[in-house]
Amino acid sequence: MDLQYDPTVWQISLFEMTLRLLLALVLGGLIGLERELGGHSAGFRTHILVCLGSAVIVLLSMYGFSDFAAEPNVRLDPARLAAQVISGVGFLGAGTIMRNGFGVSGLTTAASLWVSAAIGLSAGAGFYYGAVIATFLVVVSLFLLNKVEKLFSRTKKVRELLIKMDKTSAGLNLVLMHLNQSGLQISKLTINNDEEEERLSDRHLTIRIQLKLKKIKNYEVSIAALAHMDGVVSLETEGVSA
Numbered sequence: 001m002d003l004q005y006d007p008t009v010w011q012i013s014l015f016e017m018t019l020r021l022l023l024a025l026v027l028g029g030l031i032g033l034e035r036e037l038g039g040h041s042a043g044f045r046t047h048i049l050v051c052l053g054s055a056v057i058v059l060l061s062m063y064g065f066s067d068f069a070a071e072p073n074v075r076l077d078p079a080r081l082a083a084q085v086i087s088g089v090g091f092l093g094a095g096t097i098m099r100n101g102f103g104v105s106g107l108t109t110a111a112s113l114w115v116s117a118a119i120g121l122s123a124g125a126g127f128y129y130g131a132v133i134a135t136f137l138v139v140v141s142l143f144l145l146n147k148v149e150k151l152f153s154r155t156k157k158v159r160e161l162l163i164k165m166d167k168t169s170a171g172l173n174l175v176l177m178h179l180n181q182s183g184l185q186i187s188k189l190t191i192n193n194d195e196e197e198e199r200l201s202d203r204h205l206t207i208r209i210q211l212k213l214k215k216i217k218n219y220e221v222s223i224a225a226l227a228h229m230d231g232v233v234s235l236e237t238e239g240v241s242a
Contacts (some may be wrong), residue, residue, distance in 0.1 A: 024055035024123040027135040054120025076131040162236040171231030182222040
């Protein structure tokens with residue numbers, strides 16, 4: 001069977017192209033709006049640009065080289081440029097990830113940028129239903145499941161403290177004594193005593209304490225007292241999965 005060149009395969013109308021770009025703009029904006037309302041580093045405009053840019057790239061990959069499609073030595077691969085988008089968005093995502101206190105923040109925003117690129121590719125390729133359904137599921141995951149996650153975090157029975165204080169043995173002893181008197185069980189204690197960091201941090205002592213709780217209320221009262229204790233420069237707390 002002889003394969004014949006069909007020029008209509010590599011052509012798109014202005015209306016269709018505009019529709020795909022507008023859809024990418026709207027879908028990216030919906031995801032970005034949730035991030036913007038949450039005060040995250042990559043928000044409304046960033047997600048729109050990622051989604052819209054991905055749609056432009058897949059349109060370019062599919063229809064931008066139609067003039068060369070009839071050449072005998074040319075093979076067009078619509079997925080070639082599009083495939084580079086997913087890995088390229090990783091550089092943007094890396095910029096939103098930061099080390100903060102106990103762990104890493106920005107992973108969800110990085111993932112939302114990545115999935116926005118995938119949705120933009122889908123919209124640009126004309127996979128409308130897939131793009132719309134994926135956007136709906138992403139918005140539900142980011143907005144509703146965030147509330148569920150916060151609800152579960154309140155019931156966690158393990159907490160971590162990051163305390164920065166003046167480097168005095170008396171201050172450390174007072175902190176440990178206060179925690180014991182409050183009925184909080186210390187399961188792990190780490191003291192940062194690095195000499196170079198010590199010099200740069202103006203002789204402050206960094207203490208990481210992991211606690212097992214029996215009552216959340218006792219923990220909250222204890223933290224409030226620690227924050228006003230002499231020698232305590234700063235205090236951070238975060239729940240950890242048991």
